Amino acid sequence: xxxxxxxxxxxxxxxxxxxxxxxxxxxxxxxxxxxxxxxxxxxxxxxxxxxxxxxxxxxxxxxxxxxxxxxxxxxxxxxxxxxxxxxxxxxxxxxxxxxxxxxxxxxxxxxxxxxxxxxxxxxxxxxxxxxxxxxxxxxxxxxxxxxxxxxxxx
Ligand code: ACO
Numbered sequence: 001x002x003x004x005x006x007x008x009x010x011x012x013x014x015x016x017x018x019x020x021x022x023x024x025x026x027x028x029x030x031x032x033x034x035x036x037x038x039x040x041x042x043x044x045x046x047x048x049x050x051x052x053x054x055x056x057x058x059x060x061x062x063x064x065x066x067x068x069x070x071x072x073x074x075x076x077x078x079x080x081x082x083x084x085x086x087x088x089x090x091x092x093x094x095x096x097x098x099x100x101x102x103x104x105x106x107x108x109x110x111x112x113x114x115x116x117x118x119x120x121x122x123x124x125x126x127x128x129x130x131x132x133x134x135x136x137x138x139x140x141x142x143x144x145x146x147x148x149x150x151x152x153x154x
Contacts, residue, residue, distance in 0.1 A: 003104070003105055004104060004105045004106055004109050005061065005063075005104060007061055007062045007063040008059050008060065008061045008062075008071065008101075008106065009059070009060055009062075010057055010058070010059050010060075010072075010109060010110065010113050011057065011058060011060060012055070012056065012057060012058075013044070013056040013057065013058050013073070015041065015044055015045075017058060017070060018037045018040045018041065019037075019066070019067060020058075020060070020066060020067065020068070020069050020070045021067060021068040021069065021070045021071075021098075022040075022058065022070050022073060023035060023040070024068065024070075024098075025058075025070055025071065025072060025073050025096050025097070025098050026073060026094060026096050028096050028097075028098060028099055029094065029095070029096040052078060052121065053077065053078050054075060054076075054077060054078075055075065055076040055077075055078070055114070055117050055121075056073065056074070056075040057073065057074055057075075057076075057110060057113055057114060057117075058070045058072065058073045059071050059072030059073070059097070059101075059106050059109070059110060061101070068098075070098075071097065071098040071101040071106065072096065072097040072098065072101065072106045072107070072110055073094065073095075073096055073110075074092065074093070074094060074095040074096070074110045074111070074114055075092070075093045075094050075114075076090050076091070076092060076093075076114040076117050076118055076126070077090070077091040077092075077093055078090055078091075078118075078121055078123065079091060084124060087124050088121065088122045088123050088124065089123055089124065089125060089126070089127065090114075090118035090121075090123035090125065090126030090127070091126065091127055091128065092111065092114055092126055092127075092128040093128070095107065095110065095111070095128075097110070107137060107141075108137075108140060108141055111138070111141040112141070114126075115141075115142070127146070128143065129149045
């Protein structure tokens with residue numbers, strides 16, 4: 001079985017990552033739309049100002065062209081609650097590995113890194129929603145099925 005290539009490393013999303021293919025990786029997950037660098041940077045800065053709320057990681061493949069060197073991304077969103085003695089709950093969101101890099105253990109490494117941050121910032125648990133076809137992947141990452149996703153589009 002393949003292991004994470006040693007040309008790849010995980011790090012936090014940087015303000016200069018627009019040109020490294022961040023949005024193209026996300027396009028493998030769902031609709032993204034056409035987003036200018038200015039708009040992307042404004043959103044990046046907004047998230048940064050929400051100190052300690054958004055932790056977006058990227059996987060960078062040093063062996064790829066710079067413009068497509070981001071081959072994976074995912075976000076931990078940290079929710080502060082009144083419940084559970086002012087508890088903190090993690091949400092894993094927007095996980096995507098580039099199509100040609102799937103199956104090399106990058107996804108599991110990314111989830112492990114986000115789980116590590118969640119524990120470090122004091123989350124008592126982390127939850128996520130996924131397509132049923134990805135449930136086996138998250139089970140391999142230590143997640144268990146719970147509840148039922150509901151949504152309401154506006
Ligand atoms: N079904 C069953 N098993 C799977 C699946 C799957 N869909 N995907 C991976 N696995 C298994 C692998 O076979 C591997 O098993 P092993 O340890 O026995 O060898 C293990 O899970 C780890 O796999 P990785 O190689 O780490 O998986 P990968 O890097 O390909 O990442 C991911 C998986 C994130 C689902 C990737 O395929 C992807 O980006 N898909 C498209 C976008 C997507 O669906 N993202 C998830 C959205 S849900 C959310 O964001 C909360």
